[in-house]
Amino acid sequence: MEALYATGARASELISIRREDVNWEDRFIRIRKGKGKRERLVFFSSECGERLKAYLATREDEKSSLFLYSNGRPLRYHNIKIYFRKCQDSLGFMVTAHRIRHTLAVELASKGMDINEIRALLGHENLKYAKTYAQAH
Numbered sequence: 001m002e003a004l005y006a007t008g009a010r011a012s013e014l015i016s017i018r019r020e021d022v023n024w025e026d027r028f029i030r031i032r033k034g035k036g037k038r039e040r041l042v043f044f045s046s047e048c049g050e051r052l053k054a055y056l057a058t059r060e061d062e063k064s065s066l067f068l069y070s071n072g073r074p075l076r077y078h079n080i081k082i083y084f085r086k087c088q089d090s091l092g093f094m095v096t097a098h099r100i101r102h103t104l105a106v107e108l109a110s111k112g113m114d115i116n117e118i119r120a121l122l123g124h125e126n127l128k129y130a131k132t133y134a135q136a137h
Helices: 002-007 046-058 077-091 097-110 115-122 127-136
Strands: 028-031 040-043
Touching (some): 002 040, 002 097, 077 097, 097 115, 115 127
């Protein structure tokens, strides 16, 4: 969940991230096949980087997928949806991967980030989609 929030990546993009897509030094991840098959970079915080490194340290494999199930298989979109459904049940309010992404965009807009930068970060081709986040704050 933190990787979704820290990067603004879509759930479908998150599951396709490979180890070699992560630049630890500059704290960015290359999204190779974003929506519309466009490539972009997403950035992550130092805290998120530390948690990702701790997660990778628990793995005993050399598989290239960044996120795996405990059985070693790559994470699937369907199971992310199930995870968030369980979170909703526990929390008592709606939470989805897309809502996490939307929350990041609203936070960035409220902190004064330029709408064009938010658009690029989220991988939106059209500015009108990013503007909905700016209007939300």
